[in-house]
Amino acid sequence: MEQGQTPSEKPGNPPAQASLHELRTAENSAAYSLPKLQSMKQTNPHLKLLDVGAGSGTISASFAKLIPNGHVTGIDVNPNILPRARAVAEAAGIENIEFQEGSVYKLPFADETFDITVCHQVLIHIGTPWEALREMLRVTKRGGIVGVREGDYEMECVWPENSELSKFHELMAGLMRAGGGTPIAGRELVSWALKVGVEPSQIVLSYSTLSYSMPSERKACAQGLCDQLRGGGLRAKALKFDLGTQDEFEDMAKAWKDWMKRDDASLVLLQTEILIEK
Numbered sequence: 089m090e091q092g093q094t095p096s097e098k099p100g101n102p103p104a105q106a107s108l109h110e111l112r113t114a115e116n117s118a119a120y121s122l123p124k125l126q127s128m129k130q131t132n133p134h135l136k137l138l139d140v141g142a143g144s145g146t147i148s149a150s151f152a153k154l155i156p157n158g159h160v161t162g163i164d165v166n167p168n169i170l171p172r173a174r175a176v177a178e179a180a181g182i183e184n185i186e187f188q189e190g191s192v193y194k195l196p197f198a199d200e201t202f203d204i205t206v207c208h209q210v211l212i213h214i215g216t217p218w219e220a221l222r223e224m225l226r227v228t229k230r231g232g233i234v235g236v237r238e239g240d241y242e243m244e245c246v247w248p249e250n251s252e253l254s255k256f257h258e259l260m261a262g263l264m265r266a267g268g269g270t271p272i273a274g275r276e277l278v279s280w281a282l283k284v285g286v287e288p289s290q291i292v293l294s295y296s297t298l299s300y301s302m303p304s305e306r307k308a309c310a311q312g313l314c315d316q317l318r319g320g321g322l323r324a325k326a327l328k329f330d331l332g333t334q335d336e337f338e339d340m341a342k343a344w345k346d347w348m349k350r351d352d353a354s355l356v357l358l359q360t361e362i363l364i365e366k
């Protein structure tokens with residue numbers, strides 16, 4: 089195990105906060121960008137793609153499969169997640185990919201390095217997301233694209249209604265705010281792009297949903313959220329910011345387990361996507 093890792097962060101296991109994220113692929117989380125990627129690949133099979141805030145890199149890895157003659161770089165500010173991202177790519181036999189440490193506020197790349205720069209569920213967590221967009225645009229080539237998909241926590245629909253699950257919703261929003269983030273990031277994406285000089289004509293805006301309703305999806309969702317409530321970074325941060333007690337987190341975890349078992353249960357979250365043509 090590398091120094092600074094918790095036991096759950098060893099490369100073979102997803103960290104508690106990432107197990108749910110590892111269900112994500114380019115196909116289910118960045119579909120809005122794929123028609124453009126495919127058309128760019130027709131003229132340039134050697135596309136260079138940057139995934140900012142890659143986490144454990146399942147989206148980056150599936151992008152790498154889509155551009156076998158191209159190259160993907162995944163970057164994350166958290167060095168402890170990088171061994172997991174490398175292990176995920178290696179297990180999938182993907183070689184045209186690398187992961188490195190770095191912040192979206194100061195990307196360690198020259199201007200106009202990448203054909204495609206993407207991020208997924210990153211701007212929602214950070215204090216000045218428009219500065220991140222400015223930096224993503226800087227490292228993207230003229231004629232290239234920047235793609236972003238972020239959730240909107242006030243556009244969430246959970247069934248059946250339950251007071252513990254409502255408290256969990258408040259906890260998540262509180263955690264984002266405590267970290268300087270914006271729980272309603274999705275609806276602000278276009279404003280942030282305009283703020284850094286992007287013209288409306290450069291933006292293609294779309295919406296999709298993130299949902300968990302099939303039994304396997306409910307199980308993965310509830311298990312991932314219980315892991316986060318019972319251990320890992322989310323719980324530690326929530327305790328640090330005094331956003332709840334251990335007993336309350338345990339009640340929420342039990343409510344997610346009950347929710348998982350209900351055949352009529354579902355969770356749907358609106359996602360906003362912008363594709364900026366540079």
Ligand SMILES: C[S@@+](CC[C@H](N)C(=O)[O-])C[C@H]1O[C@@H](n2cnc3c(N)ncnc32)[C@H](O)[C@@H]1O
Pocket residue numbers: 109110112140141142143144145146147163164165166169190191192193207208209210213214
């Ligand atoms: C919710 S996770 C999303 C991970 C991945 N994009 C996905 O959707 O599965 C957010 C990620 O952004 C990273 N992150 C947060 N702030 C960042 C920053 N300033 N620069 C780069 N990465 C950052 C976190 O470390 C975390 O891995």
